[in-house]
Amino acid sequence: MEADLLRFATAGSVDDGKSTLIGRLLFDSKSLFSDQLESVERVSRERGDEYTDLSLLTDGLRAEREQGITIDVAYRYFATPRRKFIIADTPGHIQYTRNMVTGASTADVALVLVDARKGMTEQSRRHAFIATLLGVPHMVVCVNKMDLVDWSEEVFEGIRREFTEFAARLRVRDLTFIPLSALLGDNVVTRSATMPWFDGAPLLSHLERLHVASDRNLVDVRFPVQYVVRPQSHENRDYRGYAGTIASGVLKPGDRIRALPAGLESEIASIDTADGPVTEAYPPMAVTITLKDEIDISRGDMLCRPNNVPAVMQDIDAQICWMDESAQLSVGKTYAIKHTTRWARAVVKQIDYRIDINTLHRVEGVEGLALNEIGRIRLRSTKPLFVDPYLANRQTGAFILVDESTNRTVAAGMIVRESGS
């Protein structure tokens, strides 16, 4: 079997030992290179650390090493014979919620770290909330620093109970708990001899075996047209292909399709790749589709099946996370919006509420949303978007907002439901 790809995001507070855990995964799975280790050992020795500080492996920027904190999302890679792993390592402190949103947006699994001595904190609640908000299908709670609580089953079970209760209020689809010590390596790659009471798998085996292929939406055909391929050469003079990445669903030659927004229908003539035509295409394949009929289709349009179309709408209800420090989201302001391959402008019609991410309470009557705040808003876009609820489709339910006066990406949005339909 060929190795597949698993993306996971880690979240934890400054002292939960998240970077140490990642260092341990890389180290024990032999994905760490000797010169990287040497450089970390040297710095650790010079600082007088008692143990080699594996967090130095992931904190790459000068300011991070100086302050001993993680500033930005760092991507790390390791592979076992079964899988290649991409880790989005995100900082846990409050001012960097936006980084956690970034890391979680593409993740199959969220790793939430809890310090066994402290139990659940506001931060662990926040991390779990953000992972569910971003639709991460699997969550693993790593109860770390078990060595500091005498490997106590009671402590672990207490945290498991409290977390499970909290998670029931979110919509966590798959929740697993693992007691471990990132510093000493127990239950990270190898099973811990000191916690015989735990009968689950160590973290790495769990990540290797997790079934993620079925997390993708293979039902609703959505093909956002990204680029029109027109060779203009003599041999391919009449070729007109619609290039893009399958957002969801399975397409085959001969399938009837409808093109939005025009609503015209045709039939798939071929699904092409540079290596030749294929008999079916599914996410996340990048392909080029040709149609039987010549209809006018351009970037930003969407192909779907005639009997299963997304909502075509201009009034959008969404949860958004505000990511910009220089300005707040405010009612009446217009932003550029990017949804799949389609750009439009959208004006903020109302802010329904802000979510207090520590208590999950709704705060109504708010004037704006500031950096790292999450809330529910309504937008009106200048042209129709082809949307599904984010919970049903992570591709066609997501958008970003861009402030056109700075060109900065200021918000991540998750469409809640099709309003007005």
Next chain:
Amino acid sequence: MSQLAALEAESIHIFREVAAEMERPCLLFSGGKDSIVMLHVARKAFAPAPIPFPVMHVDTGLNFAEVIAYRDRWASQLGLRLVVASVQDAIDRGVVKEEPNGSRNRIQTPVLLEAAARERFDALFGGGRRDEEKARAKERVFSFRDEFGQWDPKNQRPEIWSLYNGKVFPGESIRVFPLSNWTELDIWSYIEAEQIEIPSLYLAAEREVVQRDGMLYAVNEFVALKPGETTKKLSVRYRTMGDANLTAAVESLADTVAKVVEEIAAVRITERGATRGDDKVSEAAMEDRKKEGYF
């Protein structure tokens, strides 16, 4: 879907996104393995149409002759316009000054920026991978550069899902890294799977080498023997293609791509640590160069 197929699909998506949204993209092509893979994937992204942008090489004047020949052959085979920004020429014009240690790594940056400004490129594809180095590990796929080509690591645009934001004002630009999520092993596995032709310097052969600061340098027109140094014949290959005077070779018997893949899978030292005299300057050497506008 295999992980290589998933990586290729992601890279193709990035190429198409840039071609659709940016005014004047250009692909940085050196003839090194990462840029070779990048060009190969770019061709796939637009087939059966040709690649819709030119390629550019910042030529330090110290490159391996074989790599330059490879560069020229590929550009012409794919019918692409090749822009060569010459560091030697910039030195002659007094735009940059040769550094005392003989490395032209750092002075490539002003030459790159000058050429990009002259050509009015607003997006430059680079072959950088996040597994290469700690500063790269924090960089976005679409990495915003201000009008001076500078990268501000503390003030990067959030990058969520695959909804890339390439909006820039005149003079600003985006560096795009389609291979961000590939590792060195992925690059080699892909070269093997796709049967991509590479310069033979990447494969092991008996070469005349000299040991210097613990690294092996093949004797060539750019590496002259210093007094007291002796050479020996060893089977070596190159893991990276930097300047011929500062890029070291590694001992290896891997004389086919398949054997290189095996070797990389087992190897325990990063490619930059093994072979790049120019990266060993400090813990933050890459971060500092990137802030100035380096690749």
